[in-house]
Amino acid sequence: MPSESADVRVWLVERDYDNRDLIILTYATPDGTRTFRKELAVQAVDLDTVTAAKDVSPDDLATVEDPDVRDRYADEAARMVEEHDPDETI
Secondary structure (H helix, E strand, O other): OOOOOOOEEEEEEEEEEOOOOEEEEEEEOOOOOEEEEEEEEHHHOOOOOOEOEEEEOHHHOEEOOOHHHHHHHHHHHHHHHHHOOOOOEO
């Protein structure tokens, strides 16, 4: 049965790199409790625009267990909301 939940807006809160030449983008809900991760090859970053926010299915969100990480993500999401339009390239 398809999900009837509307997409959830998440904001870019972290950009990291790994040893496989991937950029790992972490987007979080404004309260920092849920995240969406996206991995991009370094070479593909120009092709796949990184924006301040994304609208994703609730089914694609993971729960943030660590309260310190939740607080950090909430703070960063609030800063992004204040400083950037959702579709702005970051």
